[in-house]
Amino acid sequence: MIFTQTHCIRNYPLLRVDREQKDRTFRPEECFRIIYTGGVTRNRGLLQIVQSLGCIGDARLRLILLGKLEDMEMWKEIRVLPGYSKLDYYGVVPFEEVYGYMEIADVGMVCNQPVYG
Numbered sequence: 661m662i663f664t665q666t667h668c669i670r671n672y673p674l675l676r677v678d679r680e681q682k683d684r685t686f687r688p689e690e691c692f693r694i695i696y697t698g699g700v701t702r703n704r705g706l707l708q709i710v711q712s713l714g715c716i717g718d719a720r721l722r723l724i725l726l727g728k729l730e731d732m733e734m735w736k737e738i739r740v741l742p743g744y745s746k747l748d749y750y751g752v753v754p755f756e757e758v759y760g761y762m763e764i765a766d767v768g769m770v771c772n773q774p775v776y777g
Contacts, residue, residue: 690720
């Protein structure tokens with residue numbers, strides 16, 4: 661059987677980015693930035709990531725969050741966590757601008773949760 665309506669959708673960043681690499685040496689006076697890009701959902705572990713931020717006392721730690729908020733109940737839970745004060749939520753960002761956020765980040769993070777069904 662041949663499927664003529666099959667489309668391949670790749671969900672990963674482009675491998676070739678024409679940008680100058682910058683020095684990634686961490687300087688203690690700077691913020692340490694973690695970035696998450698993608699759907700803001702419970703199964704992506706955002707609740708756990710923000711909880712973990714609350715366990716780290718260093719105020720220079722920031723979580724850059726880019727993506728569509730898809731779970732308002734989870735967002736209500738996140739907003740009352742101590743780690744919420746370290747979160748910078750930018751919402752949906754045009755694809756061309758995402759690399760700019762990635763450039764200032766020190767590490768990317770995702771904490772996928774088990775999904776059953």
